[in-house]
Amino acid sequence: MTTTVFLFRNDLRLTDLPGLAAASRAGDVLPLYILDDAAAGDRALGGASRWWLHHSLQALGEEIAQAGGQLNLLRGDSAACLRELLASRDITAVHCSRAYSPWEVALEAQLREACNALGVTFKRYPGTLLHEPEHIENQSGAPFKVFTPFWRHCCRAEAPAQPVPLPSETTWAEPLAQGAPLRELELLPTNPNWAAHWSTLWTPGSEGARKTLERFLQDRVQHYASGRDHPAEEATSRLSPHLRFGDISPRQVWHTARATLQQQPALEEQINKFLAELGWREFSYHLLFHFPSIEHAPFKSQFENFPWLGNETLLRAWQQGQTGYPVVDAGMRELWHTGYMHNRIRMVTASFLTKHLLTHWRTGERWFWDTLVDADPASNTASWQWAAGSGADAAPYFRIFNPVTQGQKFDADGVYVRRWVPELAALPDRYLHRPWEAPAAVLEEAGLSLGSDYPQPIVDHREAREAALAAYQEIRKG
Template sequence: MASTALVWLRNDLRIADNPALVAGLAHGRVVALHVEATDETLRRRGSASRWWLNRSLRALAVDLADIGVRLVTAEGESEEIAFETLRAHGADALFWNRRYGPAEREIDAAIKLRGRSEGIAVESFPGSVLVEPFDIATGSGGPYSVFTPFWKTLRTRNIAAPRSAPSAAPPISPDAVDTGYRTPTWATKFDEHWQPGERAALARLHSFLEHQLAGYADQRDFPTHSVTSQLSPHLAFGEISPRQIWHSAQSVAHSRPEAAAAVDKFLSELAWRDFNYTQYFHRTDIANVPMQERFSRLSWREDDAALAAWKQGRTGFPIVDAGMRELWATGTMHNRVRMLVASLVCKNLLLDWRLGEQWFWDTLVDADPASNPGNWQWVAGSGLDASPFFRIFNPVTQGERFDADGRYVRRWVPELALLPNEWLHEPFEAPPAVLRAAGVDLEANYPAPIVDLKMSRERALEALKQL
């Protein structure tokens, strides 16, 4: 009787460069499993992530069927589902690619221990980072807390080459995948903007390297310049591996020397993701606990009305509102604008960064358990190698600098479309005649600012002094 392996897929929804899948196929017949885990210690996916997951799994089922592998989906406790599936398919081996959060590692360790005690061959592999968090350390042996030396070390590493997609015969007819994982109706509009799945991820990488890379280093901070890779949700779900991106980009640098600087900048951003994962691995739950302990004593304000206005893109600061509306419409937001909207929450409004992080977790299609809280803590000043708390982004001057012609604001805040550029980023300072001519009423169709920038900056700096 042929051996059967269960390959448990989590944040690695792809065929190529999937070490666990390769090991499973080498073992014998393979059944692939995806569990929407309900374990109390795990963070449940946000709404936008569930929208992406459902579509990604449907694409994955077709690709797996092409190599003779059937995909099984289930919702429940991780350990219970894993062993139920092992028994149901007579599997004698269980393989997965590693996860790095404290709660995830605890669950995986318990399953590995139980499986081996019951005679199941259980093995895990590296598959979702460039360098595993426990394999990169400072000279003293501890984890890096500053990105620049982390990046200098990582770029000297020999990053393992990605594995090609495995082949197996004969192919099978894929079952229709109906995960049953709940997706909110408001997220269905993302169909207009995204195509989940491994094939789409590889196509997006190729398009970026061919068409957008050249302008990446100089233009990536401008939200209307289409030079970013748009790979973050594909990475978050593992439809493409960081090793695939790394080696593809390095190949471009070797073949096109003039692109070397752009490649280096792009790969440093990929390395920032790894840096977040080292924090995720070495620290207590970073979605809830400040990485700098002193920030646990900061006196955050409570202002439900201001928080609601921020979520709705009704703060009175056009570039912030544009970003929040882009997020709601597309499930993503330009990276520069993410920093601006987060700064307004944490510093000008002095609201707990965890409130903003949770909203992003629910509405971002690229919500990542390490990068989402890691980046929020960076803006809030509480993270490792974070932006200092006293660095408070001014949404007016930032808008004037990075959206000087107003195309970004006019797209997402159309009620301001007729304002001249001079006043577009601060309509609250525009003369009444200018507002009337543009059809803008700061009480009726666009709000006045919900906070005074100068006063709130001073308030934030005073709160910092109290630490």
């Protein structure tokens, strides 16, 4: 009987893993996860994502145990760990799901080399995208650079493959003697444990992902197209961290959503809008694969010379939710307390940092990388570059979100702001998104002292907008 290692990566589930199914058909399966922070470099997981990884690995381990096996955990250099394992066990192949970020592509080459040197087959399989990047091209045979034609092409292409079940006759190889307990990966925060309450907010793992998708398609999707822009409404799927760590595959989401649409044709607009958001994730990965430099450099080269300011005091105010603009502060506080931020508010807060504060998009991207449970190397980068105006299919630079009107439009009754900025709770709706304009009597009645209980705006919107446009004009001249 042959033994195949299945190396888990961003795919912490047992269903719809073509590589795992192939390994099962070939013989015994040795399930393995290696935490390799050194290989990841500056893409080593941030604190919030490490919390999610811990619990997703825990859930995967329990799932494998119920199936009669044991998840093996190692920490260190992936190639070295694999070479040691292959030298000590009779293993014929190593399978994994393909990854697309620059460091993961480089790691795959190292793992292939290590396997080949020992006469072991190394094989990658699809599983983390709807379509492989090489399969989606424009009429010139080049990668798409604009989302709408990209997604239109995807929707006209052959439908994503059906999810692959794990064979019922799967047999598991004997566990590794040198495997590490999950706690030794040191993924959870301590001193202080700032995520102590997160287990009441999230359920990492494939079962949590399945229930989250089910709940969304049974209820929230009915108002998705309009409700998704309103942060106080429970209209979004909240599947992003599950997709990030592969608790569920995009193909599972796609086919489940399409099945719901067949049963309820009246939901066509809502479900198509939801699937388009899955398409943005897809587009982001295609960009990262074809243009890997976008992790660090602007997609639009003219932004190489943009005169970013990078004021540390203003940055700290933004990070702490103390900008004086309520909807921005609500978003930043939601992020800190939950590891998540509503998508509309992500756009508003990113626009504020890059355009009101003229702070480099990489600075904001790094903060989100550390604080989001769904911090994704493709979506995080593409979305920040979109907000900054430097990315593919980016918002025009002169489109500068007004944080007051954004709050008034998408949080008109102030439910979202009052939840996360409780010091403003007693202000009437009229002044909630612009407290600095409230008369003294109104502030007194609300028990609010601006500059003490809540800050004055750290920048004036009109002046900041003019400064951002002037900076943009400078690089256009160049």
